[in-house]
Amino acid sequence: MSTPSAAQSAAQPAAKSAAQPARRGPYAKSRQRRESIVAAAYAVFAAHGYRGGSLQDVADKVGMSQTSLLHYFPSKRDLLLAVLHQRDTITQDGTPRDPEQTLADAVVRQARFNETVPGVIELYTVLCAESVTDNHPGLEYFTERYERLRRSYLRAFTALADEGRLRPGVDPGRAAASLIALWDGIQTQWLMAPERIDMAGCLRDYLDLVVLPA
Amino acid sequence: MSTPSAAQSAAQPAAKSAAQPARRGPYAKSRQRRESIVAAAYAVFAAHGYRGGSLQDVADKVGMSQTSLLHYFPSKRDLLLAVLHQRDTITQDGTPRDPEQTLADAVVRQARFNETVPGVIELYTVLCAESVTDNHPGLEYFTERYERLRRSYLRAFTALADEGRLRPGVDPGRAAASLIALWDGIQTQWLMAPERIDMAGCLRDYLDLVVLPA
DNA sequence: GTCTATACGCTGATAGAC
């Protein structure tokens, strides 16, 4: 689900060792450069937020001047959108891809995976809340993401309800919003006390409450 | 639960019209001034975050120069701590005060109240996530708040479990963290789409799942 | 207590040489 306005982001990761010369111009090198910039920006925005992170920080990390960085991304805003779009390619947000896989399994699996990728949870948590301030460039991305996610989980819960596998009295719509909310909130607590919070356990608990065994 | 380090914040709101002269010096006026500064800072930090909000914004809002503001709060950090401490006096975080009151009733009541106070939810959501960046001055406040809240709800769920009113299989500790997480997360979604999200309903749903009727 | 003046750093972004 790519945001249409984010035209900056690279298409697919190509082979690192560019054996054959690129068909038209030095696009391969440029794309590689862009990827490393986005990776650096990812880390900077995760650690300092959008407002707190500077282009200089990103440029230092990638080993280039701040003005050269602006050659690839004409503004800080564009860089943020590229980072957010790149995030989508990492995460699948717990939607089961394998039809055999349970919703709970997909969610728990994704939650466990996120724990292992440094910065993923931090970037998401920090930027999401920051985006409700001002005229933050990330607001549209997060608003659309929430709507999309709620629709996705609503479909999943509705399907379960049709099979009679949703606990009686549970509203699919509110359950969808609640699952997302629980996930987001538990990530925040986990960031502050990773050893005390069992993210996957809390998500599993909730889904075991809502979804009846097959 | 006042943070010990926040020595800045005023004690109790006094009568606005200071009829009798203050006993020692112009303390009353000064306190009033401090309160209006904190109120302005509350709004500014809610709308722009800590990093995004400037002392100039606060000073403009309260109608004084930025340097005069620093006379009352020697640094931006001190001002933030005063704002966070003031937040505690507004919110009770859904702990039942009346022993007759259900946990669910207390939570739902607080959630409904928070909706009516502009900026309360926004300030909390924005600053909480922002505090996990950098060496943000608010981190200690939110970390301690989470620990305190988890202990509080753990007690409540444990007491319910002793009465046999906790659904079998529910872990009181994870339920405490989950309730807080759900609350935080649903507030974020509500900020982005207030008309689509039923905060109180989601919280009620969760507690109805976890707590058995009396 | 309140102000002006100001120090001093950092910000994102532009111009233009190479």
Added chain:
DNA sequence: GTCTATCAGCGTATAGAC
């Protein structure tokens, strides 16, 4: 494409007159 130089602005905080 990459750089240096630079702009114009804003940030917090300090010094000191009144």
